[in-house]
Amino acid sequence: MGDQAITSCPWHLPVWNVLTAGSRHAHAFLFAGLPGVGKRIFAEAFAAYLLCLRPEAQRACGQCRSCQLRQAGSHPDRLLVEPEEQGKAIRIDVIRQLADFMGQTAQQGGRKVVILHPAEAMNLNAANALLKSLEEPSAETYLLLVSDQPSRLLPTIRSRCRVQSLITPSHTDAMAWLSQSLPDLDAEQRAALLLMAGGAPLRAVTLHEMDAASLRQQVVEGVKELLKSQQSASRLAERWPTLPLELLADWFCDWTLDLLRLKTGAAEEPLNTDMAKVLPYMARHVPMSALLSWQSWLLEHRGMIVGKANLNRVLFIETLLIQWKQLMERR
Known part of the structure:
Protein backbone atom coordinates (compact mmCIF):
# COMPACT_ATOMS: atom_id res chain seq x y z
CA MET A 1 0.00 0.00 0.00
CA LEU A 166 -16.08 3.13 7.53
CA ILE A 167 -19.04 3.95 5.34
CA THR A 168 -20.13 2.79 1.93
CA PRO A 169 -19.80 5.65 -0.57
CA SER A 170 -22.81 7.21 -2.26
CA HIS A 171 -23.93 5.63 -5.51
CA THR A 172 -22.61 8.64 -7.43
CA ASP A 173 -19.18 8.51 -5.76
CA ALA A 174 -18.94 4.73 -6.19
CA MET A 175 -19.85 4.92 -9.89
CA ALA A 176 -17.30 7.70 -10.44
CA TRP A 177 -14.64 5.57 -8.75
CA LEU A 178 -15.59 2.51 -10.81
CA SER A 179 -15.44 4.50 -14.05
CA GLN A 180 -11.74 4.98 -13.34
CA SER A 181 -11.11 1.47 -11.99
CA LEU A 182 -13.07 -0.40 -14.68
CA PRO A 183 -12.83 1.87 -17.73
CA ASP A 184 -13.44 -0.96 -20.21
CA LEU A 185 -16.98 -1.54 -18.90
CA ASP A 186 -19.96 0.60 -19.77
CA ALA A 187 -22.06 2.37 -17.13
CA GLU A 188 -24.74 -0.32 -17.14
CA GLN A 189 -22.19 -3.08 -16.49
CA ARG A 190 -20.57 -1.10 -13.69
CA ALA A 191 -23.97 -0.40 -12.14
CA ALA A 192 -24.87 -4.10 -12.24
CA LEU A 193 -21.62 -5.01 -10.47
CA LEU A 194 -22.15 -2.30 -7.87
CA LEU A 195 -25.67 -3.58 -7.18
CA MET A 196 -24.31 -7.11 -6.70
CA ALA A 197 -21.65 -5.69 -4.38
CA GLY A 198 -24.20 -3.98 -2.15
CA GLY A 199 -22.77 -0.58 -3.10
CA ALA A 200 -19.18 -1.44 -2.13
CA PRO A 201 -16.90 -0.42 -5.03
CA LEU A 202 -13.86 -2.54 -4.19
CA ARG A 203 -16.16 -5.53 -3.87
CA ALA A 204 -17.52 -4.69 -7.32
CA VAL A 205 -14.00 -4.87 -8.76
CA THR A 206 -13.46 -8.24 -7.06
CA LEU A 207 -16.72 -9.53 -8.53
CA HIS A 208 -15.62 -8.39 -11.97
CA GLU A 209 -12.34 -10.28 -11.56
CA MET A 210 -14.37 -13.38 -10.61
CA ASP A 211 -16.49 -12.96 -13.76
CA ALA A 212 -19.49 -12.74 -11.45
CA ALA A 213 -21.68 -11.25 -14.18
CA SER A 214 -21.36 -14.44 -16.20
CA LEU A 215 -21.99 -16.60 -13.13
CA ARG A 216 -25.03 -14.51 -12.26
CA GLN A 217 -26.44 -14.95 -15.76
CA GLN A 218 -26.12 -18.72 -15.45
CA VAL A 219 -27.94 -18.68 -12.13
CA VAL A 220 -30.72 -16.39 -13.36
CA GLU A 221 -31.30 -18.58 -16.40
CA GLY A 222 -31.26 -21.70 -14.24
CA VAL A 223 -33.73 -20.26 -11.74
CA LYS A 224 -36.11 -19.28 -14.54
CA GLU A 225 -35.89 -22.79 -15.96
CA LEU A 226 -36.54 -24.19 -12.49
CA LEU A 227 -39.70 -22.13 -12.00
CA LYS A 228 -40.95 -23.27 -15.42
CA SER A 229 -40.20 -26.91 -14.48
CA GLN A 230 -37.74 -27.09 -17.38
CA GLN A 231 -34.88 -27.99 -15.05
CA SER A 232 -34.63 -29.85 -11.73
CA ALA A 233 -33.01 -28.51 -8.58
CA SER A 234 -30.65 -31.48 -8.40
CA ARG A 235 -29.44 -30.98 -11.97
CA LEU A 236 -28.81 -27.28 -11.39
CA ALA A 237 -26.87 -28.04 -8.21
CA GLU A 238 -24.62 -30.33 -10.22
CA ARG A 239 -24.21 -27.70 -12.96
CA TRP A 240 -22.76 -25.13 -10.54
CA PRO A 241 -19.78 -27.00 -9.02
CA THR A 242 -17.58 -23.90 -8.56
CA LEU A 243 -20.17 -21.22 -7.88
CA PRO A 244 -19.27 -19.48 -4.57
CA LEU A 245 -22.01 -20.25 -2.06
CA GLU A 246 -21.76 -16.80 -0.49
CA LEU A 247 -22.49 -15.21 -3.87
CA LEU A 248 -25.45 -17.52 -4.44
CA ALA A 249 -26.88 -16.77 -1.01
CA ASP A 250 -26.38 -13.03 -1.50
CA TRP A 251 -28.25 -13.08 -4.80
CA PHE A 252 -31.21 -14.92 -3.30
CA CYS A 253 -31.18 -12.45 -0.38
CA ASP A 254 -31.31 -9.56 -2.86
CA TRP A 255 -34.22 -11.15 -4.72
CA THR A 256 -36.02 -11.80 -1.46
CA LEU A 257 -35.67 -8.16 -0.43
CA ASP A 258 -37.09 -7.15 -3.80
CA LEU A 259 -40.03 -9.51 -3.21
CA LEU A 260 -40.68 -7.92 0.18
CA ARG A 261 -40.53 -4.41 -1.28
CA LEU A 262 -42.94 -5.36 -4.04
CA LYS A 263 -45.23 -7.24 -1.67
CA THR A 264 -45.51 -4.37 0.79
CA GLY A 265 -45.81 -1.67 -1.87
CA ALA A 266 -42.46 -0.11 -0.91
CA ALA A 267 -41.39 -0.43 -4.56
CA GLU A 268 -43.16 -0.79 -7.86
CA GLU A 269 -40.27 -2.42 -9.70
CA PRO A 270 -37.46 -4.69 -8.51
CA LEU A 271 -33.93 -3.32 -8.18
CA ASN A 272 -32.62 -6.52 -9.75
CA THR A 273 -33.51 -5.87 -13.37
CA ASP A 274 -32.32 -9.29 -14.54
CA MET A 275 -35.31 -10.71 -12.61
CA ALA A 276 -37.67 -7.90 -13.65
CA LYS A 277 -40.38 -10.26 -14.91
CA VAL A 278 -40.01 -13.09 -12.41
CA LEU A 279 -40.04 -11.13 -9.14
CA PRO A 280 -43.23 -9.07 -9.70
CA TYR A 281 -45.07 -12.23 -10.73
CA MET A 282 -43.87 -14.04 -7.60
CA ALA A 283 -44.75 -11.08 -5.40
CA ARG A 284 -48.36 -11.22 -6.59
CA HIS A 285 -48.74 -14.92 -5.78
CA VAL A 286 -46.47 -15.81 -2.83
CA PRO A 287 -48.13 -15.48 0.62
CA MET A 288 -46.35 -13.10 2.99
CA SER A 289 -46.11 -15.79 5.68
CA ALA A 290 -44.33 -18.13 3.25
CA LEU A 291 -42.01 -15.33 2.16
CA LEU A 292 -41.02 -14.46 5.73
CA SER A 293 -40.44 -18.12 6.58
CA TRP A 294 -38.25 -18.50 3.51
CA GLN A 295 -36.28 -15.35 4.39
CA SER A 296 -35.62 -16.65 7.90
CA TRP A 297 -34.26 -19.94 6.51
CA LEU A 298 -32.14 -18.13 3.93
CA LEU A 299 -30.59 -15.69 6.42
CA GLU A 300 -29.82 -18.52 8.83
CA HIS A 301 -27.96 -20.46 6.15
CA ARG A 302 -26.22 -17.39 4.78
CA GLY A 303 -24.90 -16.83 8.30
CA MET A 304 -23.61 -20.40 8.32
CA ILE A 305 -21.83 -19.82 5.01
CA VAL A 306 -20.25 -16.58 6.17
CA GLY A 307 -19.22 -18.31 9.39
CA LYS A 308 -17.44 -20.99 7.33
CA ALA A 309 -19.74 -23.81 8.44
CA ASN A 310 -19.00 -27.12 6.74
CA LEU A 311 -22.14 -27.35 4.58
CA ASN A 312 -22.77 -30.09 2.05
CA ARG A 313 -22.49 -27.95 -1.05
CA VAL A 314 -24.72 -29.86 -3.46
CA LEU A 315 -27.34 -30.57 -0.79
CA PHE A 316 -27.47 -26.90 0.22
CA ILE A 317 -27.95 -25.65 -3.36
CA GLU A 318 -30.56 -28.31 -4.08
CA THR A 319 -32.49 -27.49 -0.89
CA LEU A 320 -32.31 -23.75 -1.58
CA LEU A 321 -33.69 -24.19 -5.09
CA ILE A 322 -36.45 -26.55 -3.95
CA GLN A 323 -37.57 -24.10 -1.25
CA TRP A 324 -37.50 -21.22 -3.73
CA LYS A 325 -39.71 -23.11 -6.14
CA GLN A 326 -42.05 -24.17 -3.35
CA LEU A 327 -42.80 -20.52 -2.64
CA MET A 328 -44.88 -20.52 -5.81
CA GLU A 329 -46.57 -23.76 -4.84
CA ARG A 330 -47.85 -22.43 -1.49
CA ARG A 331 -50.29 -19.93 -2.95
Whole structure:
Protein backbone atom coordinates (compact mmCIF):
# COMPACT_ATOMS: atom_id res chain seq x y z
CA MET A 1 0.00 0.00 0.00
CA GLY A 2 1.42 3.38 -0.98
CA ASP A 3 1.77 6.31 1.38
CA GLN A 4 -1.13 8.09 -0.35
CA ALA A 5 -3.30 4.94 -0.31
CA ILE A 6 -6.06 6.66 1.62
CA THR A 7 -6.72 8.92 -1.37
CA SER A 8 -7.66 5.84 -3.39
CA CYS A 9 -10.82 5.64 -1.24
CA PRO A 10 -11.75 9.33 -1.08
CA TRP A 11 -15.08 8.66 0.70
CA HIS A 12 -13.05 7.89 3.85
CA LEU A 13 -11.15 11.21 3.89
CA PRO A 14 -13.46 12.88 6.46
CA VAL A 15 -12.79 10.07 8.95
CA TRP A 16 -9.10 10.10 8.09
CA ASN A 17 -8.80 13.83 8.73
CA VAL A 18 -10.42 13.49 12.15
CA LEU A 19 -8.22 10.55 13.21
CA THR A 20 -4.97 12.16 12.12
CA ALA A 21 -5.73 15.67 13.40
CA GLY A 22 -4.39 15.00 16.89
CA SER A 23 -1.11 13.63 18.21
CA ARG A 24 -2.67 11.18 20.67
CA HIS A 25 -4.47 8.05 19.50
CA ALA A 26 -6.36 5.14 21.06
CA HIS A 27 -4.16 2.09 21.56
CA ALA A 28 -6.67 -0.11 19.72
CA PHE A 29 -8.98 0.63 16.79
CA LEU A 30 -11.71 -1.47 15.22
CA PHE A 31 -12.33 -0.45 11.62
CA ALA A 32 -15.72 -1.88 10.67
CA GLY A 33 -17.83 -1.78 7.54
CA LEU A 34 -19.18 -3.78 4.64
CA PRO A 35 -16.79 -5.92 2.59
CA GLY A 36 -15.25 -3.92 -0.22
CA VAL A 37 -15.49 -0.37 1.15
CA GLY A 38 -11.71 -0.05 1.65
CA LYS A 39 -11.20 -0.89 5.33
CA ARG A 40 -7.92 -2.74 4.76
CA ILE A 41 -6.58 0.13 2.63
CA PHE A 42 -7.55 2.56 5.39
CA ALA A 43 -5.87 0.46 8.08
CA GLU A 44 -2.67 0.10 6.02
CA ALA A 45 -2.53 3.85 5.39
CA PHE A 46 -3.14 4.59 9.08
CA ALA A 47 -0.41 2.13 10.06
CA ALA A 48 1.96 3.90 7.65
CA TYR A 49 1.06 7.23 9.23
CA LEU A 50 1.64 5.92 12.77
CA LEU A 51 5.01 4.40 11.85
CA CYS A 52 6.28 7.40 9.90
CA LEU A 53 9.00 9.38 11.71
CA ARG A 54 8.21 12.65 9.89
CA PRO A 55 4.53 12.70 8.85
CA GLU A 56 3.57 15.60 6.59
CA ALA A 57 0.09 17.07 6.07
CA GLN A 58 -1.51 14.15 7.95
CA ARG A 59 0.20 11.60 5.69
CA ALA A 60 3.23 9.32 5.94
CA CYS A 61 6.15 11.17 4.35
CA GLY A 62 7.29 8.20 2.25
CA GLN A 63 10.93 9.27 2.61
CA CYS A 64 12.11 8.55 6.15
CA ARG A 65 13.90 5.37 7.18
CA SER A 66 10.71 3.94 8.67
CA CYS A 67 8.70 4.56 5.49
CA GLN A 68 11.42 3.02 3.34
CA LEU A 69 11.48 -0.12 5.48
CA ARG A 70 7.71 -0.40 5.35
CA GLN A 71 7.63 0.08 1.58
CA ALA A 72 10.20 -2.70 1.26
CA GLY A 73 7.99 -4.99 3.36
CA SER A 74 10.67 -5.36 6.03
CA HIS A 75 9.64 -2.95 8.79
CA PRO A 76 10.48 -4.71 12.09
CA ASP A 77 7.84 -2.76 14.02
CA ARG A 78 4.89 -3.60 11.76
CA LEU A 79 3.07 -6.92 12.09
CA LEU A 80 0.24 -8.23 9.91
CA VAL A 81 -1.89 -10.97 11.47
CA GLU A 82 -4.22 -12.88 9.16
CA PRO A 83 -5.31 -16.50 8.59
CA GLU A 84 -2.72 -18.82 7.09
CA GLU A 85 -5.25 -19.65 4.38
CA GLN A 86 -8.27 -17.67 3.24
CA GLY A 87 -11.35 -18.77 5.11
CA LYS A 88 -9.37 -20.43 7.91
CA ALA A 89 -9.37 -19.37 11.56
CA ILE A 90 -6.75 -17.26 13.31
CA ARG A 91 -5.48 -19.53 16.09
CA ILE A 92 -4.22 -18.85 19.59
CA ASP A 93 -0.54 -19.48 18.76
CA VAL A 94 -0.62 -16.60 16.27
CA ILE A 95 -2.15 -14.28 18.90
CA ARG A 96 0.58 -15.31 21.36
CA GLN A 97 3.16 -14.24 18.79
CA LEU A 98 1.27 -10.97 18.47
CA ALA A 99 1.46 -10.49 22.24
CA ASP A 100 5.21 -11.15 22.21
CA PHE A 101 5.65 -8.60 19.42
CA MET A 102 3.64 -5.98 21.31
CA GLY A 103 5.77 -6.51 24.43
CA GLN A 104 9.05 -5.84 22.63
CA THR A 105 10.81 -2.49 22.34
CA ALA A 106 10.40 -0.80 18.97
CA GLN A 107 13.50 -1.48 16.92
CA GLN A 108 13.24 1.80 15.03
CA GLY A 109 12.79 3.81 18.22
CA GLY A 110 9.26 4.89 17.28
CA ARG A 111 5.94 3.09 17.37
CA LYS A 112 4.84 -0.49 16.80
CA VAL A 113 1.69 -1.32 14.85
CA VAL A 114 -0.28 -4.56 14.44
CA ILE A 115 -2.93 -5.01 11.75
CA LEU A 116 -5.31 -7.89 12.45
CA HIS A 117 -7.49 -8.83 9.48
CA PRO A 118 -10.17 -10.09 9.45
CA ALA A 119 -10.66 -9.82 13.18
CA GLU A 120 -13.74 -12.07 13.19
CA ALA A 121 -11.55 -14.93 11.93
CA MET A 122 -10.15 -15.44 15.44
CA ASN A 123 -11.41 -18.57 17.13
CA LEU A 124 -12.63 -18.29 20.72
CA ASN A 125 -9.28 -19.19 22.31
CA ALA A 126 -7.47 -16.66 20.12
CA ALA A 127 -10.01 -13.95 20.94
CA ASN A 128 -9.65 -14.57 24.67
CA ALA A 129 -5.86 -14.44 24.33
CA LEU A 130 -6.10 -11.08 22.55
CA LEU A 131 -7.98 -9.60 25.49
CA LYS A 132 -4.83 -9.59 27.64
CA SER A 133 -2.99 -7.44 25.10
CA LEU A 134 -5.97 -5.09 24.95
CA GLU A 135 -6.23 -4.87 28.73
CA GLU A 136 -2.50 -4.23 29.20
CA PRO A 137 -1.44 -2.07 26.24
CA SER A 138 2.23 -1.31 25.71
CA ALA A 139 3.30 2.29 25.27
CA GLU A 140 3.43 3.53 21.68
CA THR A 141 1.97 0.24 20.43
CA TYR A 142 -1.19 0.27 18.32
CA LEU A 143 -3.54 -2.55 17.39
CA LEU A 144 -5.68 -2.07 14.28
CA LEU A 145 -8.50 -4.59 13.92
CA VAL A 146 -10.32 -4.78 10.58
CA SER A 147 -13.72 -6.46 10.45
CA ASP A 148 -16.58 -7.07 8.03
CA GLN A 149 -18.65 -8.51 10.86
CA PRO A 150 -17.85 -6.78 14.17
CA SER A 151 -20.91 -8.41 15.79
CA ARG A 152 -19.03 -11.73 15.67
CA LEU A 153 -16.30 -10.33 17.95
CA LEU A 154 -16.47 -10.73 21.71
CA PRO A 155 -18.22 -7.74 23.31
CA THR A 156 -15.20 -7.38 25.61
CA ILE A 157 -12.95 -6.93 22.57
CA ARG A 158 -15.23 -4.34 20.98
CA SER A 159 -15.49 -2.41 24.23
CA ARG A 160 -11.71 -2.07 24.47
CA CYS A 161 -11.33 -0.63 20.98
CA ARG A 162 -12.21 2.68 19.45
CA VAL A 163 -14.82 1.48 16.98
CA GLN A 164 -14.63 3.42 13.74
CA SER A 165 -17.25 2.70 11.10
CA LEU A 166 -16.08 3.13 7.53
CA ILE A 167 -19.04 3.95 5.34
CA THR A 168 -20.13 2.79 1.93
CA PRO A 169 -19.80 5.65 -0.57
CA SER A 170 -22.81 7.21 -2.26
CA HIS A 171 -23.93 5.63 -5.51
CA THR A 172 -22.61 8.64 -7.43
CA ASP A 173 -19.18 8.51 -5.76
CA ALA A 174 -18.94 4.73 -6.19
CA MET A 175 -19.85 4.92 -9.89
CA ALA A 176 -17.30 7.70 -10.44
CA TRP A 177 -14.64 5.57 -8.75
CA LEU A 178 -15.59 2.51 -10.81
CA SER A 179 -15.44 4.50 -14.05
CA GLN A 180 -11.74 4.98 -13.34
CA SER A 181 -11.11 1.47 -11.99
CA LEU A 182 -13.07 -0.40 -14.68
CA PRO A 183 -12.83 1.87 -17.73
CA ASP A 184 -13.44 -0.96 -20.21
CA LEU A 185 -16.98 -1.54 -18.90
CA ASP A 186 -19.96 0.60 -19.77
CA ALA A 187 -22.06 2.37 -17.13
CA GLU A 188 -24.74 -0.32 -17.14
CA GLN A 189 -22.19 -3.08 -16.49
CA ARG A 190 -20.57 -1.10 -13.69
CA ALA A 191 -23.97 -0.40 -12.14
CA ALA A 192 -24.87 -4.10 -12.24
CA LEU A 193 -21.62 -5.01 -10.47
CA LEU A 194 -22.15 -2.30 -7.87
CA LEU A 195 -25.67 -3.58 -7.18
CA MET A 196 -24.31 -7.11 -6.70
CA ALA A 197 -21.65 -5.69 -4.38
CA GLY A 198 -24.20 -3.98 -2.15
CA GLY A 199 -22.77 -0.58 -3.10
CA ALA A 200 -19.18 -1.44 -2.13
CA PRO A 201 -16.90 -0.42 -5.03
CA LEU A 202 -13.86 -2.54 -4.19
CA ARG A 203 -16.16 -5.53 -3.87
CA ALA A 204 -17.52 -4.69 -7.32
CA VAL A 205 -14.00 -4.87 -8.76
CA THR A 206 -13.46 -8.24 -7.06
CA LEU A 207 -16.72 -9.53 -8.53
CA HIS A 208 -15.62 -8.39 -11.97
CA GLU A 209 -12.34 -10.28 -11.56
CA MET A 210 -14.37 -13.38 -10.61
CA ASP A 211 -16.49 -12.96 -13.76
CA ALA A 212 -19.49 -12.74 -11.45
CA ALA A 213 -21.68 -11.25 -14.18
CA SER A 214 -21.36 -14.44 -16.20
CA LEU A 215 -21.99 -16.60 -13.13
CA ARG A 216 -25.03 -14.51 -12.26
CA GLN A 217 -26.44 -14.95 -15.76
CA GLN A 218 -26.12 -18.72 -15.45
CA VAL A 219 -27.94 -18.68 -12.13
CA VAL A 220 -30.72 -16.39 -13.36
CA GLU A 221 -31.30 -18.58 -16.40
CA GLY A 222 -31.26 -21.70 -14.24
CA VAL A 223 -33.73 -20.26 -11.74
CA LYS A 224 -36.11 -19.28 -14.54
CA GLU A 225 -35.89 -22.79 -15.96
CA LEU A 226 -36.54 -24.19 -12.49
CA LEU A 227 -39.70 -22.13 -12.00
CA LYS A 228 -40.95 -23.27 -15.42
CA SER A 229 -40.20 -26.91 -14.48
CA GLN A 230 -37.74 -27.09 -17.38
CA GLN A 231 -34.88 -27.99 -15.05
CA SER A 232 -34.63 -29.85 -11.73
CA ALA A 233 -33.01 -28.51 -8.58
CA SER A 234 -30.65 -31.48 -8.40
CA ARG A 235 -29.44 -30.98 -11.97
CA LEU A 236 -28.81 -27.28 -11.39
CA ALA A 237 -26.87 -28.04 -8.21
CA GLU A 238 -24.62 -30.33 -10.22
CA ARG A 239 -24.21 -27.70 -12.96
CA TRP A 240 -22.76 -25.13 -10.54
CA PRO A 241 -19.78 -27.00 -9.02
CA THR A 242 -17.58 -23.90 -8.56
CA LEU A 243 -20.17 -21.22 -7.88
CA PRO A 244 -19.27 -19.48 -4.57
CA LEU A 245 -22.01 -20.25 -2.06
CA GLU A 246 -21.76 -16.80 -0.49
CA LEU A 247 -22.49 -15.21 -3.87
CA LEU A 248 -25.45 -17.52 -4.44
CA ALA A 249 -26.88 -16.77 -1.01
CA ASP A 250 -26.38 -13.03 -1.50
CA TRP A 251 -28.25 -13.08 -4.80
CA PHE A 252 -31.21 -14.92 -3.30
CA CYS A 253 -31.18 -12.45 -0.38
CA ASP A 254 -31.31 -9.56 -2.86
CA TRP A 255 -34.22 -11.15 -4.72
CA THR A 256 -36.02 -11.80 -1.46
CA LEU A 257 -35.67 -8.16 -0.43
CA ASP A 258 -37.09 -7.15 -3.80
CA LEU A 259 -40.03 -9.51 -3.21
CA LEU A 260 -40.68 -7.92 0.18
CA ARG A 261 -40.53 -4.41 -1.28
CA LEU A 262 -42.94 -5.36 -4.04
CA LYS A 263 -45.23 -7.24 -1.67
CA THR A 264 -45.51 -4.37 0.79
CA GLY A 265 -45.81 -1.67 -1.87
CA ALA A 266 -42.46 -0.11 -0.91
CA ALA A 267 -41.39 -0.43 -4.56
CA GLU A 268 -43.16 -0.79 -7.86
CA GLU A 269 -40.27 -2.42 -9.70
CA PRO A 270 -37.46 -4.69 -8.51
CA LEU A 271 -33.93 -3.32 -8.18
CA ASN A 272 -32.62 -6.52 -9.75
CA THR A 273 -33.51 -5.87 -13.37
CA ASP A 274 -32.32 -9.29 -14.54
CA MET A 275 -35.31 -10.71 -12.61
CA ALA A 276 -37.67 -7.90 -13.65
CA LYS A 277 -40.38 -10.26 -14.91
CA VAL A 278 -40.01 -13.09 -12.41
CA LEU A 279 -40.04 -11.13 -9.14
CA PRO A 280 -43.23 -9.07 -9.70
CA TYR A 281 -45.07 -12.23 -10.73
CA MET A 282 -43.87 -14.04 -7.60
CA ALA A 283 -44.75 -11.08 -5.40
CA ARG A 284 -48.36 -11.22 -6.59
CA HIS A 285 -48.74 -14.92 -5.78
CA VAL A 286 -46.47 -15.81 -2.83
CA PRO A 287 -48.13 -15.48 0.62
CA MET A 288 -46.35 -13.10 2.99
CA SER A 289 -46.11 -15.79 5.68
CA ALA A 290 -44.33 -18.13 3.25
CA LEU A 291 -42.01 -15.33 2.16
CA LEU A 292 -41.02 -14.46 5.73
CA SER A 293 -40.44 -18.12 6.58
CA TRP A 294 -38.25 -18.50 3.51
CA GLN A 295 -36.28 -15.35 4.39
CA SER A 296 -35.62 -16.65 7.90
CA TRP A 297 -34.26 -19.94 6.51
CA LEU A 298 -32.14 -18.13 3.93
CA LEU A 299 -30.59 -15.69 6.42
CA GLU A 300 -29.82 -18.52 8.83
CA HIS A 301 -27.96 -20.46 6.15
CA ARG A 302 -26.22 -17.39 4.78
CA GLY A 303 -24.90 -16.83 8.30
CA MET A 304 -23.61 -20.40 8.32
CA ILE A 305 -21.83 -19.82 5.01
CA VAL A 306 -20.25 -16.58 6.17
CA GLY A 307 -19.22 -18.31 9.39
CA LYS A 308 -17.44 -20.99 7.33
CA ALA A 309 -19.74 -23.81 8.44
CA ASN A 310 -19.00 -27.12 6.74
CA LEU A 311 -22.14 -27.35 4.58
CA ASN A 312 -22.77 -30.09 2.05
CA ARG A 313 -22.49 -27.95 -1.05
CA VAL A 314 -24.72 -29.86 -3.46
CA LEU A 315 -27.34 -30.57 -0.79
CA PHE A 316 -27.47 -26.90 0.22
CA ILE A 317 -27.95 -25.65 -3.36
CA GLU A 318 -30.56 -28.31 -4.08
CA THR A 319 -32.49 -27.49 -0.89
CA LEU A 320 -32.31 -23.75 -1.58
CA LEU A 321 -33.69 -24.19 -5.09
CA ILE A 322 -36.45 -26.55 -3.95
CA GLN A 323 -37.57 -24.10 -1.25
CA TRP A 324 -37.50 -21.22 -3.73
CA LYS A 325 -39.71 -23.11 -6.14
CA GLN A 326 -42.05 -24.17 -3.35
CA LEU A 327 -42.80 -20.52 -2.64
CA MET A 328 -44.88 -20.52 -5.81
CA GLU A 329 -46.57 -23.76 -4.84
CA ARG A 330 -47.85 -22.43 -1.49
CA ARG A 331 -50.29 -19.93 -2.95
